[in-house]
Amino acid sequence: MRKTVCIIALLFGSLAAPGQVKLTRENIDDVLSEMTLKEKATLVVGAGYKSMLAGITGADVRVPGAAGMTRAISRLGIPAVVLSDGPAGVRIEPARKRSKATFYCTGFPIGSLLSSTWNPEMVERVGAAIGNEALEYGVDVLLAPGMNIQRNPLCGRNFEYYSEDPLLSGVIAASYVNGVQSEGVGTSVKHFAANNQETNRFWNDSRVDEEVLRGLYLRNFEIAIKLSRPWTVMASYNRINGIHTQQDKWLLTDVLRDEWGFDGLVMTDWTGKRDTPAQISAGCDLMEPGEKSQINELVRSVKRGELPEEALDICVRRVLELIVKTPVFNGYTPSQAPDLKSHAAVAQEAAEDGIVLLENRSRALPLERGSVVALFGVGSYQLLPGGTGSGHVHRPYVVNLDEGMAGEGFTLLPTLTDLYGRYIDKNKPKKTMLSGMLGSAGAPEMELDRSIVESVAGEADCAIITISRQAGEGGDRHLEGDFLLEEKEKRMIADVCEVFHSLGKKVTVVLNVGGVIETASWKDLPDAIVLAWQPGQEGGRAVARILSGKVCPSGRLPVTFPAGYFDLPSSAHFPYEYSGRSSMAGGGNAGDDVPNVGYTEYAEGMEVGYRHYVLSESPAPSYPFGYGLSYTTFETGTPVIDGNSVTVTVTNTGAVAGKEVVIIMDPFLQTFGKTRLLLPGESQTLVLPLFFPAP
Numbered sequence: 277m278r279k280t281v282c283i284i285a286l287l288f289g290s291l292a293a294p295g296q297v298k299l300t301r302e303n304i305d306d307v308l309s310e311m312t313l314k315e316k317a318t319l320v321v322g323a324g325y326k327s328m329l330a331g332i333t334g335a336d337v338r339v340p341g342a343a344g345m346t347r348a349i350s351r352l353g354i355p356a357v358v359l360s361d362g363p364a365g366v367r368i369e370p371a372r373k374r375s376k377a378t379f380y381c382t383g384f385p386i387g388s389l390l391s392s393t394w395n396p397e398m399v400e401r402v403g404a405a406i407g408n409e410a411l412e413y414g415v416d417v418l419l420a421p422g423m424n425i426q427r428n429p430l431c432g433r434n435f436e437y438y439s440e441d442p443l444l445s446g447v448i449a450a451s452y453v454n455g456v457q458s459e460g461v462g463t464s465v466k467h468f469a470a471n472n473q474e475t476n477r478f479w480n481d482s483r484v485d486e487e488v489l490r491g492l493y494l495r496n497f498e499i500a501i502k503l504s505r506p507w508t509v510m511a512s513y514n515r516i517n518g519i520h521t522q523q524d525k526w527l528l529t530d531v532l533r534d535e536w537g538f539d540g541l542v543m544t545d546w547t548g549k550r551d552t553p554a555q556i557s558a559g560c561d562l563m564e565p566g567e568k569s570q571i572n573e574l575v576r577s578v579k580r581g582e583l584p585e586e587a588l589d590i591c592v593r594r595v596l597e598l599i600v601k602t603p604v605f606n607g608y609t610p611s612q613a614p615d616l617k618s619h620a621a622v623a624q625e626a627a628e629d630g631i632v633l634l635e636n637r638s639r640a641l642p643l644e645r646g647s648v649v650a651l652f653g654v655g656s657y658q659l660l661p662g663g664t665g666s667g668h669v670h671r672p673y674v675v676n677l678d679e680g681m682a683g684e685g686f687t688l689l690p691t692l693t694d695l696y697g698r699y700i701d702k703n704k705p706k707k708t709m710l711s712g713m714l715g716s717a718g719a720p721e722m723e724l725d726r727s728i729v730e731s732v733a734g735e736a737d738c739a740i741i742t743i744s745r746q747a748g749e750g751g752d753r754h755l756e757g758d759f760l761l762e763e764k765e766k767r768m769i770a771d772v773c774e775v776f777h778s779l780g781k782k783v784t785v786v787l788n789v790g791g792v793i794e795t796a797s798w799k800d801l802p803d804a805i806v807l808a809w810q811p812g813q814e815g816g817r818a819v820a821r822i823l824s825g826k827v828c829p830s831g832r833l834p835v836t837f838p839a840g841y842f843d844l845p846s847s848a849h850f851p852y853e854y855s856g857r858s859s860m861a862g863g864g865n866a867g868d869d870v871p872n873v874g875y876t877e878y879a880e881g882m883e884v885g886y887r888h889y890v891l892s893e894s895p896a897p898s899y900p901f902g903y904g905l906s907y908t909t910f911e912t913g914t915p916v917i918d919g920n921s922v923t924v925t926v927t928n929t930g931a932v933a934g935k936e937v938v939i940i941m942d943p944f945l946q947t948f949g950k951t952r953l954l955l956p957g958e959s960q961t962l963v964l965p966l967f968f969p970a971p
């Protein structure tokens with residue numbers, strides 16, 4: 277008898293009594309039919325800021341510092357899922373109450389450096405390392421990559437983004453997503469879409485012609501989604517042509533799903549309650565961070581017959597389909613101890629692969645081994661490894677340039693080390709709760725007295741000057757003292773170059789910046805210029821290995837450095853002078869009728885970045901898209917188009933090993949690829965897929 281009962285139970289297990297069904301990969305429809313209306317509404321609304329603020333409140337959550345969670349429904353075996361930032365490394369609290377352990381995460385280079393590698397394989401390895409840290413710390417979905425088109429050099433979040441070109445941006449994003457998701461952790465490609473400024477970001481209306489929207493601002497997301505199938509998409513704060521993206525059915529359902537075939541989940545960016553039923557109807561499945569009032573609003577709206585329950589069911593199903601993929605649902609036990617040492621090596625290698633050599637006159641670089649180096653600039657002793665905001669990372673350490681140089685066997689001048697060390701200690705910003713969570717700028721540049729330069733020049737073989745720039749979420753950059761050098765920076769470069777050149781000694785400028793700055797007016801003064809971007813926690817070591825010649829620079833620009841800011845047509849439609857409320861404050865609209873604040877006309881159309889120089893007469897850029905020098909030389913054969921790929925052979929014709937980037941433009945970017953490290957005389961034939969030929 278017992279046996280018969282067991283068999284019957286097994287056969288009809290799925291017909292278990294109501295309320296006993298537990299979620300599996302196979303029974304989502306059964307669970308959906310079991311759910312009450314309140315449970316459905318609960319599942320599409322996040323659990324609030326509890327985990328993000330746990331470092332301050334001490335709340336007992338699974339991953340303190342994670343940006344958000346979904347809500348569990350234990351009756352149905354539905355766990356809460358953890359969502360955490362960010363693109364340059366997992367952002368969670370590095371310490372927890374009631375634990376002596378630490379939870380540091382590797383600080384990888386910023387997005388703009390990753391795209392400067394032009395190396396999908398390298399970026400995929402970075403993604404895998406970040407994905408592993410997410411997995412081992414209990415994060416189910418990483419809120420990355422940030423991939424908006426760099427429409428204008430002064431967007432505060434360009435550091436997180438990849439390029440002015442949709443193909444490069446989309447392919448790099450896809451590589452990152454494939455890397456992270458290879459670890460069984462989800463991603464969220466963001467911020468969908470046309471979120472290209474921080475000023476008034478919660479309300480700003482991006483007014484974009486549909487052809488331009490599709491050809492530029494959606495194109496990179498389309499490429500990334502078709503090449504990598506991200507688990508989720510994050511709908512941005514802003515409006516497009518008058519409609520908030522988070523409730524734009526054309527964007528989230530007609531284009532994203534019906535045209536592109538996206539089969540994952542759409543979540544909001546971290547928005548307060550808006551029109552929740554409209555968001556659900558448009559195909560936005562998950563409200564983050566979430567608040568109870570959204571649950572009640574949905575229940576009311578369905579009961580009043582305003583929101584069809586079927587529309588809610590569609591979103592609930594997509595939340596369930598996400599949950600059954602997650603590590604927590606599949607019973608994974610995080611080790612809480614990822615291999616940070618091996619990940620640091622990946623971060624260093626990626627930084628070395630993306631650093632761009634902009635100038636190298638009379639072979640100033642690489643430096644002679646064992647040189648005595650006069651190191652100027654606050655940034656030489658206080659590297660900025662990454663930007664601020666949700667893209668911040670609690671790193672175990674940061675290698676500054678002075679440390680990296682010493683590690684490479686160079687001798688530094690104690691006079692300068694002491695001088696800058698004391699200045700930084702005195703002038704670095706005090707740590708606050710906010711800067712603890714979101715990072716901060718460092719000490720401002722020091723006024724360097726020429727007498728100091730003159731007093732040390734005789735002791736050194738050469739000089740290095742670091743110029744630093746910080747930027748971050750919630751505010752855009754400005755022209756004066758940001759895009760343009762400050763007077764004290766111009767004086768420092770001029771003085772050091774005059775004094776050291778008078779002694780026949782060379783000068784290198786290192787740019788530790790999150791975005792494009794003005795270079796044309798001063799780039800002829802030094803002998804060499806190295807663009808280090810914000811190279812992550814291993815940055816000082818990576819830059820030093822480039823300067824020493826241990827590594828041959830192979831980065832190429834993913835974005836144009838214009839000769840002048842106003843050469844770019846978008847400069848007429850960007851809030852570079854706006855000094856109103858930071859949009860980090862969220863909340864109300866800064867003014868619908870204020871140009872470039874309430875709304876921004878994308879009047880430049882397709883003329884973004886290098887496309888402007890292709891499509892219009894304009895002064896040549898200071899450094900063009902795709903530009904970068906090497907310590908060796910290469911010969912690149914004639915590319916041969918064969919169906920939907922291009923074959924091309926590259927030979928190292930120089931004296932040192934190096935990597936070459938092949939970039940095929942016609943006139944827009946058609947495809948690209950990077951060789952492995954080629955020894956002198958060695959060749960490699962690349963087969964470059966014509967992913968998505970630019971129209």
Ligand code: GLC
Pocket residue numbers: 343361419466467545546666749
């Ligand atoms: C922020 C950012 C987004 C981030 C989210 C969670 O406002 O716009 O990139 O993932 O909120 O921190």
